Amino acid sequence: MKNNYYHENKNEITLFKMAAEQRVPLMLTGPTGCGKTRLVEHMGDVLGREVITISCHDDLTSSDLVGRFMVTGGDVIWSDGPLTKAVKEGAICYMDEVVEARHDSLAVLHSLTDHRRTLYLDRAGETIPAPDTFMLVCSYNPAYRSSLKELKPSFRQRFVTVAIDYLPADREAEVLVNEADISLPVAERLVKCANSIRNADDVFHFEPPSTRVLVTAAKMIASGASELEATEVCVLAPLSSDGAIASGLAELAAAHLLDPETNNSNNN
Ligand SMILES: Nc1ncnc2c1ncn2[C@@H]1O[C@H](COP(=O)(O)OP(=O)(O)O)[C@@H](O)[C@H]1O
Numbered sequence: 001m002k003n004n005y006y007h008e009n010k011n012e013i014t015l016f017k018m019a020a021e022q023r024v025p026l027m028l029t030g031p032t033g034c035g036k037t038r039l040v041e042h043m044g045d046v047l048g049r050e051v052i053t054i055s056c057h058d059d060l061t062s063s064d065l066v067g068r069f070m071v072t073g074g075d076v077i078w079s080d081g082p083l084t085k086a087v088k089e090g091a092i093c094y095m096d097e098v099v100e101a102r103h104d105s106l107a108v109l110h111s112l113t114d115h116r117r118t119l120y121l122d123r124a125g126e127t128i129p130a131p132d133t134f135m136l137v138c139s140y141n142p143a144y145r146s147s148l149k150e151l152k153p154s155f156r157q158r159f160v161t162v163a164i165d166y167l168p169a170d171r172e173a174e175v176l177v178n179e180a181d182i183s184l185p186v187a188e189r190l191v192k193c194a195n196s197i198r199n200a201d202d203v204f205h206f207e208p209p210s211t212r213v214l215v216t217a218a219k220m221i222a223s224g225a226s227e228l229e230a231t232e233v234c235v236l237a238p239l240s241s242d243g244a245i246a247s248g249l250a251e252l253a254a255a256h257l258l259d260p261e262t263n264n265s266n267n268n
């Protein structure tokens with residue numbers, strides 16, 4: 001198993017390379033656990049660049065991004081934040097769930113995401129032009145939205161935006177085989193099960209089960225869990241705390257999985 005193996009869905013690897021070549025920032029959108037972070041790690045390997053990840057949250061300040069003066073042993077010294085480090089090192093700066101960050105914290109990105117490609121450290125009195133290899137990549141999940149948290153359209157328009165989704169069934173199963181030590185038929189059943197729940201999403205209104213939870217279920221199976229057990233604890237239990245919905249989903253899921261009693265898939 002390669003470390004940062006990434007199975008391409010459409011043309012996201014090509015688009016990522018083009019954006020890197022043209023030195024324009026990239027925005028990845030898509031549901032949770034669909035492979036956004038994995039794609040960035042993979043592209044770090046492909047392009048031979050370090051990836052510096054910043055997990056965004058609503059307390060994130062611009063100082064958390066660019067750095068601050070710190071007192072150490074009586075001296076006051078400037079300490080670079082992760083964004084400044086990424087600019088100086090010509091790395092890929094990956095801002096995960098950027099929609100969580102406050103708009104004023106993101107203002108520092110403006111001069112980096114237009115023709116200037118420059119970071120202005122007002123407090124340290126420094127101006128740092130980004131080397132050609134510096135790339136800003138952000139991600140967020142547009143389906144998970146609260147009215148308070150929206151990226152400004154003017155911010156979004158600074159990026160090339162690539163939408164990622166769950167892989168088609170046959171390729172998602174290949175990912176599971178690659179990530180966990182399970183056979184292809186087992187992986188195919190897990191994906192079928194997930195897709196039946198994903199299709200019921202319109203009725204139930206929850207965040208659909210991701211490739212991530214399927215990988216976890218596959219790993220539990222590799223350690224000896226039955227398909228039903230693994231699906232229960234990795235896929236179903238995290239979905240909904242409503243008992244009625246949970247048992248409806250359990251039935252839906254079980255129809256696609258191997259029954260340990262009969263060793264038959266329940267829908268055969
Ligand atoms: N296209 C893909 N290729 C390879 N692995 C994938 C892919 N999509 C999802 N995965 C698996 O799912 C897990 C979760 O993906 P991740 O990149 O963390 O999702 P996101 O960042 O979109 O929430 C990964 O660790 C990997 O095991």
Ligand SMILES: [Mg+2]
Binds near residue numbers: 036
């Ligand atoms: Mg992620």
